[in-house]
Amino acid sequence: MSIVFSSCSRQQPSESGRIRWSLVLILVPIFLLAGWWLKDSLTRVQPREPKRKVVVLGFDGVDPRLCREFMDKGALPNLSQLSRQGTFRELGTVNPSQSPVSWSSFAVGGDPGQHGIFDFLTRTGGDPTYLPSPESFVGQIEARFFGGIPVRLPKAINKRGGRAFWDYAAESGIRTALVLVPVTFAPPCLPNGLAISGLGVPDLCGTQATYFYLTSNPRKVGVAQMTEFGGLVTLLKRSGDSYHAQLAGPPSPLWKQEKSRKSDGxxxxxxxxxxxxxxxxxxxxxxxxxxxxxxxxxxFTAHPQRLSMPIEVVPLSEPGTARITIDQDEKVVAVGKWSEWYRVRFKVTRFISAHGICKVLLQSVTPDVRLYVSPIEIDPERPAVPICCPPNYTRQLAQKIGLFKTRGWESDTAGLKEGALDEKAFIEDTFEVMDKHAEMALEVLHEDDWGLYVAVLSETDRVSHVMWRLIDPRHPAYDPVLAAEYGDSIEKVYRKMDDLVGKFLNEINPLTTDLYIISDHGFRSFHTGVNLNTWLSQNGPGGDASRPFMKLRLPANRQYNLQDLFSGNTDFFKASIHDPVEGTTKTEYYVNWNETRAFALGLGSIFINLRGRETWGCVARADYNAVCDEIIQGLESLVDPATGKRVIRKVYRGLEIYHGPYANIDSVAFPDLVVGFEEGYRVGWQSTLGGITDQVLVPNRDKWSGDHCGIDPSLTSGILFANRPVEASRTEIIDIAPTILDSLGVPYPTLQGRSFAREGTANP
Structure with a gap:
């Protein structure tokens, strides 16, 4: 989702219309408040007590093998207590084991066919059908202005289908709280309840992680201002004793308006x-x-015009310090230390500003000035779009516990991955965020006598992604010096998880309340990238390279970045062609779609170029199964020549593993094949972003070194701890929803998941 504002008109109100505009300024807020009141009054339900209360504390990406290892050494005393007195089991995940997919399945009690979220990435469904959508699991309605006056406010649309178990609970009268639960943006408005959105909430630029790296050294800026994973590198220009630059924000209203006009044409x-x-x-x-x-x-799309705000850096006489001003907020910052929160704004019109917060890490003042500005968060006290319901709750929360990050991807993994941050700065920031989220979770727990309470913290996942290389000496990015200093980072974040579990144990009465500690998936090492589109372009049936599944017509000569993926860029799957005579550059598809039978998108999804579904589909329905068989046979035979081991454990047919209204072969979002990699392998970075490399297998020397996305779900189970015995024959993440509803005593329709309680074990 992008937080953008489009204008219907540039014309300013005439003198004769000033009274009308004054009335608009007065009435619009009244209508908006009335709408919230009316919505609340229409959905008000008489509260009732549950059969048993339920508290769910989720931690993204916690691995059961690491839990056992850390418990055995005494590092997780509270989880060890739960294991002795209640339950500790592996929790089966879904396919693929990606956070938005897994947490959506947790919510609805079914596989992705029940909710329609199949990957971090989906497709537009437009013309052509091959383009990625910038709205993977969050859609948007843009704000509109007339003469600078808002006539429609921006809002998000949750694209997850199905009904979440908390909807059933709240509508039956159970007081329900959701804290940072993934894929709850836009926030649901629950009767007698409260929801603070988690994964899916963007930064103020409308992305998950647009950070800023500023330097006074022009040699450090280079040609590309946008890094591969979404950072903006900006040159600080010197003027006397100070340095100046502009921080780029969301696209400007007029640029968005012109883009819409061109798209419509x-x-x-x-x-x-x-x-x-x-x-x-x-x-x-x-x-x-x-x-x-x-x-x-x-x-036009390649050069977006953005709103911006000024930043000034003035080195001070005290060594290693500078006065840094962003917008109108000024602070003195020391080298190597995170600043306090800056409160900033992007001015949208004369009447409207988008408010945000960010932090600065000053890295050097001599010989070059260098600093890192974190992604600009939506200000919890003045959110540009609703991020909680009731809509004023984050304001109240910030006034109690202080400002906090609102972005769903809360850790600055991109900055660390690309070298804009070091390990020390990343860990300091991430652990501080986790402490604040823990404080938030406890504050909400104390807010009311909740019948159902669900909170999810994600820092366990983020640390595992970028620090796994320091616990795996065989990883290409292993560094023994860094391992000596930061090799315990994953254990430390697990210890912080355990501390919070202990605080919840002190708050909960086990005689009246069921407590579940869960994760959506586990983790494995990621040492080799697999470029699926490269394989498809080099292999055909039976390994026949002369009849490849993906036919190329041009060299894929572009290096893609995250902006290409999430900007709705129409240059996806295209190469740049320079005309030396005209002095111009244009783009053309490097893929010959008329002779391409399959292509890959996302983190392991393969789509057949099916006639009638795809814009230039060439595979007849009668040949669909045969093409799938050929690809499955080829990929499952792929061997890493460096190790002699298989790369892929299994390739799954979408029609066999998904069930429900979204398991529809005619939908462009529905993957025909889903690749389940062996441990150590995952889709390569450029393949994920839309590029084709020369090699199918590429060593991953990146700091992003641990993963679960695309790794076979049999290798990436999550955790289940409970304060009661659970002896069910299976425990999977889709079983949590019906189990909770049974504990609460809330009726529900038939779900794909199976309740532990109905096997007579969770609630004797």
Missing amino acids: LKKQKDSIKSPGLSLDEKQKIQSEIDRLQNDLSA
């Missing part, structure tokens, strides 16, 4: 070429206009 031409009765000459003319408009839109 392109769509109109694409619709017109489908008109019956057109002559060949007419079709050629329309196609020529489509090509022109497409190139124009691509060039």
